[in-house]
Amino acid sequence: xxxLTPNSLAALVESALSTRSSFLGRAVHAQxxxxxxxxxxxxLSNHLVNMYSKLDLPISAxxxxxxxxxxxxxxxxxxxxGSVQNGRFxxxxxxxxxxxxxxxxxxxxxxxxxxxxxxxxxxxxxGKQVHALAVKDGQIRDVFVGCSAFDMYCKTGLRDEARILFxxxxxxxxxxxxxxxxxxxxxxxxxxxxxxxxxxxxxxxxPDSITFCAFLNxxxxxxxxxxxxxxxxxxxxxxxxxxxxxxxxLIDFYGKCRDVGSSEMVFDRMCQRNDVSWxxxxxxxxxxxxxxxxxxxxxxxxxxxxxxxxxMISSVLSACAGxxxxxxxxxVHALAVKxxxxxxxxxxSAIVDMYGKCGSIHDAEQAFYEMPERNLITWNAMIGxxxxxxHADMALAFLQDMTSGSDDVVPNYVTLVCVLSACSRAxxxxxxxxxxxxxxxxxxIEPGVEHYACIVDLLGRxxxxxxxxxxxxxxxxxxxxxxxxxLLGACRMYGKPELGKIAADNLFELDPKDSGNHVxxxxxxxxxxxxxxxxxxxxxxxxVGIKKGVGCSWISVKNGVHVFQAKDTSHxxxxxxxxxxxxxxxxxxEAGYVPDTDFALYDLEEExxxxxxxxxxxxxxxxxxxxxxxxxxxxxxxxxxxxxGDCHSAIKFISGIxxxxxxxxxxxRFHRFRDGQCSCRDYW
DNA sequence: CTAGGGTTAG
Numbered sequence: 001x002x003x004l005t006p007n008s009l010a011a012l013v014e015s016a017l018s019t020r021s022s023f024l025g026r027a028v029h030a031q032x033x034x035x036x037x038x039x040x041x042x043x044l045s046n047h048l049v050n051m052y053s054k055l056d057l058p059i060s061a062x063x064x065x066x067x068x069x070x071x072x073x074x075x076x077x078x079x080x081x082g083s084v085q086n087g088r089f090x091x092x093x094x095x096x097x098x099x100x101x102x103x104x105x106x107x108x109x110x111x112x113x114x115x116x117x118x119x120x121x122x123x124x125x126x127g128k129q130v131h132a133l134a135v136k137d138g139q140i141r142d143v144f145v146g147c148s149a150f151d152m153y154c155k156t157g158l159r160d161e162a163r164i165l166f167x168x169x170x171x172x173x174x175x176x177x178x179x180x181x182x183x184x185x186x187x188x189x190x191x192x193x194x195x196x197x198x199x200x201x202x203x204x205x206x207p208d209s210i211t212f213c214a215f216l217n218x219x220x221x222x223x224x225x226x227x228x229x230x231x232x233x234x235x236x237x238x239x240x241x242x243x244x245x246x247x248x249x250l251i252d253f254y255g256k257c258r259d260v261g262s263s264e265m266v267f268d269r270m271c272q273r274n275d276v277s278w279x280x281x282x283x284x285x286x287x288x289x290x291x292x293x294x295x296x297x298x299x300x301x302x303x304x305x306x307x308x309x310x311x312m313i314s315s316v317l318s319a320c321a322g323x324x325x326x327x328x329x330x331x332v333h334a335l336a337v338k339x340x341x342x343x344x345x346x347x348x349s350a351i352v353d354m355y356g357k358c359g360s361i362h363d364a365e366q367a368f369y370e371m372p373e374r375n376l377i378t379w380n381a382m383i384g385x386x387x388x389x390x391h392a393d394m395a396l397a398f399l400q401d402m403t404s405g406s407d408d409v410v411p412n413y414v415t416l417v418c419v420l421s422a423c424s425r426a427x428x429x430x431x432x433x434x435x436x437x438x439x440x441x442x443x444x445i446e447p448g449v450e451h452y453a454c455i456v457d458l459l460g461r462x463x464x465x466x467x468x469x470x471x472x473x474x475x476x477x478x479x480x481x482x483x484x485x486x487l488l489g490a491c492r493m494y495g496k497p498e499l500g501k502i503a504a505d506n507l508f509e510l511d512p513k514d515s516g517n518h519v520x521x522x523x524x525x526x527x528x529x530x531x532x533x534x535x536x537x538x539x540x541x542x543x544v545g546i547k548k549g550v551g552c553s554w555i556s557v558k559n560g561v562h563v564f565q566a567k568d569t570s571h572x573x574x575x576x577x578x579x580x581x582x583x584x585x586x587x588x589x590e591a592g593y594v595p596d597t598d599f600a601l602y603d604l605e606e607e608x609x610x611x612x613x614x615x616x617x618x619x620x621x622x623x624x625x626x627x628x629x630x631x632x633x634x635x636x637x638x639x640x641x642x643x644x645g646d647c648h649s650a651i652k653f654i655s656g657i658x659x660x661x662x663x664x665x666x667x668x669r670f671h672r673f674r675d676g677q678c679s680c681r682d683y684w
Numbered sequence: 685c686t687a688g689g690g691t692t693a694g
Binding site: 014046084108145321349351378380 | 685686687688689690691693694
């Protein structure tokens with residue numbers, strides 16, 4: 001039988017903490033009560049309070065503290081530190097004031113906790129009070145205390161106070177410099193962070209991985225690719241490449257600076273990777289629009305048995321949203337539930353966003369209502385989902401609800417972009433204009449280029465093409481690609497070649513590499529019978545060496561994705577596809593379908609034009625879907641270009657003939673076809 | 685026995 005001395009019992013409490021076992025902790029606590037008489041030695045009480053508080057068992061921690069008559073600053077600090085560590089910042093401040101009420105002086109361990117809690121709660125008024133206390137007994141001169149006070153002033157936006165404190169610090173260490181650099185980046189002053197790093201090296205400071213990450217953040221913030229590369233060399237030379245955090249910082253930096261190849265190189269050469277490394281690699285792909293690769297890295301991480309974290313899950317959901325990958329998205333949603341992170345507000349918002357972007361608006365709504373906590377991003381994701389569907393009424397209702405509900409959120413720039421684009425897609429012209437006119441007064445938001453683009457789109461789409469042009473010439477901003485693009489699209493839709501030429505010329509100047517604009521202009525001329533001009537545009541396109549981007553449609557069947565181009569006959573089941581197309585064409589003709597050859601690209605004989613539009617990629621993908629997807633299951637097709645008018649009307653007919661639900665997500669919005677009708681009510 | 689700066693996300 002080993003004898004249980006107070007010291008060995010304290011060691012047992014510590015081992016409960018280090019193994020994060022509340023079960024062991026409670027058992028040891030029971031043993032302590034059995035072995036020793038009340039009151040317990042105060043150092044043992046301190047250990048217990050510390051253990052309970054750090055394990056996020058605040059009620060037990062409070063209880064032990066209140067049963068400790070000889071509690072000291074150490075007891076209280078243990079309690080407060082645990083609250084801070086577990087994100088209970090308001091409790092921490094309450095405990096701090098309770099301690100003051102007992103006339104116990106905070107020490108150099110207590111102040112940093114109190115500053116961190118005030119900083120995290122963004123409560124400068126409280127922070128200032130704590131600061132005054134620290135000044136009064138001279139503790140502010142301590143590096144720990146001074147540094148955390150400085151961090152608090154930065155995070156609460158009191159720049160002048162932060163500056164004074166920093167300049168008057170009697171002693172600075174690496175933590176001070178790291179805090180300075182990180183906060184400079186957060187404050188949008190990456191140059192200052194870089195300067196601080198140089199100064200730090202000059203005073204002979206030895207940087208650590210946190211310093212490196214702060215510097216890399218400054219570089220990615222300002223797109224300083226070269227300085228970041230130089231730091232990469234410095235990291236290698238100082239032997240810090242083995243440090244996982246430093247390497248993770250490099251992956252993130254290269255990803256944000258559009259050099260995802262270097263991210264991959266760093267990632268591949270790491271001998272130790274953690275969950276952050278994997279997640280950083282996923283987001284590096286994501287930031288470079290490589291959604292498929294992001295998903296591949298995620299699947300590889302799963303194979304290697306990496307724990308799925310809330311960060312990883314929200315990142316992968318965003319990849320699914322970009323791919324319109326409903327099936328993978330659903331399985332990641334299930335994984336989020338399994339990993340117990342679906343209550344996280346980031347994850348929840350990503351789920352709402354994913355379902356919205358994949359066109360499953362009811363799933364998005366359900367996820368939205370089931371979230372325990374919602375913020376502005378959640379609301380924007382939901383409104384964005386309605387915008388994708390062209391549900392202006394719902395977008396407007398949610399704009400109302402977000403300000404009047406219990407979530408306490410205020411609409412921002414993005415919210416208004418979503419609402420206006422919902423109006424434009426639904427043809428709610430008056431409503432859209434009214435919101436645009438009143439956004440400054442009602443929401444305090446200054447209209448920006450995206451809002452202007454929505455209005456040009458709104459007017460143009462509803463046929464007021466001249467008014468759209470007049471609008472954009474009157475506003476003070478420089479029209480962007482999106483704005484000219486919206487105008488060009490409207491000109492194509494309503495047959496306005498003269499205005500279309502103006503829009504296209506501006507687009508050619510802003511975005512010379514995009515072939516799509518040439519194609520649209522050529523089609524616009526072709527539809528107006530101006531064949532010479534159409535040919536000229538195509539020749540010019542060849543002349544400057546732009547090839548038409550490949551238009552394609554894809555459909556996922558039993559975990560496999562099948563991609564089709566126009567006139568595609570390369571699929572292994574081509575003969576069945578052709579037979580299905582033949583059968584459909586016959587039945588459609590009987591049902592009264594007339595091909596719309598406005599959308600043929602060349603000046604061909606009528607018969608050839610019909611054939612040209614008949615073999616658009618979405619029709620081929622649909623035929624494949626009809627022969628492979630069992631009846632009753634909705635067919636979902638994704639297309640990288642806008643759906644053409646002929647395909648739109650053809651798919652309406654087909655949905656009626658075959659009695660199935662068909663969804664097409666083009667690069668702009670969703671179309672849900674059912675019983676011969678489309679959810680967009682032919683307005684798009 | 686108690687403490688400060690940080691890497692990944694919607």
